[in-house]
Amino acid sequence: LSITPPAGGLSITSTGLAITPPSGGLSITPPAGGLSITSTGLAITPPADGLSITPPVAGLLITSPGLAVATGxxxxxxxxxxxxxxxxxxxxxxxxxxxxxxxxxxxxxxxxxxxxxxxxxxxxxxxxxxxxxxxxxxxxxxxxxxxxxxxxxxxxxxxxxxxxxxxxxxxxxxxxxxx
Missing domain, CATH: 2.60.120.510 (Mitogen Ypm)
Structure with missing residues (x-):
């Protein structure tokens, strides 16, 4: 596994993974048992009443190989x-x-x-x-x-x-x- 984070944006410590978003750009507050990061990737288990994502005013950018979505x-x-x-x-x-x-x-x-x-x-x-x-x-x-x-x-x-x-x-x- 090789990760090259942006300056000040990602740190991996002995206790876990820390992501520092740009000012006002990202806020994740998962419910208990709702978000886990494993060696095989990211798993999101939404609560029974649904999952809500509120993007910042400038839009939301989601990237992965072959996928780029932006709204605004x-x-x-x-x-x-x-x-x-x-x-x-x-x-x-x-x-x-x-x-x-x-x-x-x-x-x-x-x-x-x-x-x-x-x-x-x-x-x-x-x-x-x-x-x-x-x-x-x-x-x-x-x-x-x-x-x-x-x-x-x-x-x-x-x-x-x-x-x-x-x-x-x-x-x-x-x-x-x-x-």
Whole structure:
């Protein structure tokens, strides 16, 4: 048996095994007879009322040969206020690599009833060369449109423009995903 622990993370003494997790990263409190470490591995015997695992906020990572599971979410939101550009402009670039599933949500929060925006999603493998992922969607006041990728590439962004320069548009933009 050969174990090479991280610095300060694992110590084996004459009385047993001690694991020192990163700050706030791991807490195990087994019920009596519920956790045992033997020469053949780790055995967990859950109590009769079930086993509960509460991961830290940043997610839970379980690893073994061939298995890596992580859970978590990302939620980025911002606002584009009173734009009138009818030529259009590209918005913030988001790195989607490492985000399993993600969606842009766009709400037209304009004050004028006739303020409309045309929005489309673009994707890129390198952050330089962009391809339109979906057709342009016209979003009216107080309406929501969602943009879900059909093609997976490293980067994603929205491209938007006002339909009429005389009607300022305000968009609330959300990038939400599951890690």
């Amino acid at each position: 979410t990302t939620d980025v939101s911002y606002q584009r206020v009173n734009f009138t550009d009818t030529a259009g402009s590209a918005d913030v670039t988001h790195e989607a690599l490492g985000v399993r599933m993600w969606t842009f949500g766009v709400v037209n929060d304009s004050l004028a009833e006739n303020a409309q925006a045309e929005v489309k999603m673009q994707v890129s493998p390198d952050g330089e060369t962009w391809q339109d992922e979906v057709s342009t969607v016209t979003i009216s006041q107080n309406s929501l449109a969602t943009f879900v990728p059909g093609i997976f590439l490293k980067y994603a962004r929205l491209f938007y423009k006002a339909v009429d320069a005389a009607s300022p548009v305000t968009l609330n933009i959300y990038f939400q995903g599951q890690l």
